Amino acid sequence: MLVGIVGKPSSGKSTFLNALTMVNAKVGDYPFTTKDPNRGTAYVRSPCVCKELNVEDTPKNSLCKEGIRYLPVQFLDVAGLVPGASEGRGLGNQFLDDLRQADVLIHVVDASGSLDAEGNQIDKGTWDPLDDVKFLEKEIDAWIKAIINRDYVTMKKKASAEKIKFSMLLHEKLTGLAIKKQTIEVSIREVGIIDDDANTWDEKLDELITTIREKAKPLVIVANKIDLPSSHKNFSKMKEELNSDVFPASSLAEVFLRTEQENSTLSYTPGDPSFKILDQEKLGDKKVELLEKINSDILQKYGSTGVQEILSHVIFNLFNMIVVFPVEDVSKFTDKSGNILPDAYLVPKGTTAKELAGKVHTDFAKNFIHGTLAPSGRRVGADYELQNNDIVKIVSAVK
């Protein structure tokens, strides 16, 4: 699963990503960091089973701190989009390639309205952030339409002459964006196009493109810089007028809190509604004042800085993921090397024991015998649907 971050220059994409990638947990070196400068690893929070089992875990593929698991989620900083990109201005093709890879797009918007369409500083509060959201939606639709238009006439002829369905032709056409055939079929039905009657396509083509885009590349809107005075009003307006989910966030405040937590001047868990000052002297008057402001203007008002919550929303609400813990030894909850609860996997709700086996090792799925749940020792079959926080040993004919 790959989360794409989009937004005009200076909206705060890098700050948002920085906030999400900072995790102060002293656990060796992580194999998650990639060399690609446009990629990053963020960590979604989930309560860890170590607490109720009362064990000290030794996580490998994730991190655990004070009973909370931090599971890695890959992020992609999507190439800059400026007006006119679909007509070949700027980093057009790079954008399309990034769009293909992303399963969901987080749109970081400057909610304060202090940047023009291209990210240049203008008078505070003079830009309507709603325009940024509408622009991005329109721009992606324009890309998809341009791809379809290249062969639209031929597609229609072919459909009539050879009795081929629109969904089939569209799926072929849109392979470059990795859009599932089922998504196209459902969208066609939803807008009321008749799949094998080319005469019904024209009128609803634009609506169809928007519907496909909304399903294939869902957008989550971040009203960033919520700490600035002009942001609140704009955020309320966005929430009222947009169909997409809109979340308030202060990426800058989150970076600040995590930095001070690393400096041991604060006790703060990313995503929490509060923090505790540990070393007032080291912080100094200025930072203490700033912290008071963060507390009253952001945490008290919105419940958190928003950053961690957005990631949680994407993983657990939008994608309905659950967390499962594969182990080798169900009495000790360990892998072969004795690591306790080494791996935590994010899998879609509904994933079966056999499907999980395939994720652990392809051979395990082919030679699947049964699963054993820990600590109960209960045996489950191939079709058993995993539950959140299941600890499971995959028993297969391969060793």
Ligand SMILES: Nc1nc2c(ncn2[C@@H]2O[C@H](COP(=O)(O)OP(=O)(O)O)[C@@H](O)[C@H]2O)c(=O)[nH]1
């Ligand atoms: N006040 C405020 N400023 C922010 C916030 N997030 C980012 N910024 C500032 O906005 C500017 C652009 O941020 P950056 O992350 O580089 O934007 P990018 O071009 O989208 O990657 C920087 O000066 C940041 O410090 C925020 O939540 N609040």
Ligand SMILES: [Mg+2]
């Ligand atoms: Mg940047």
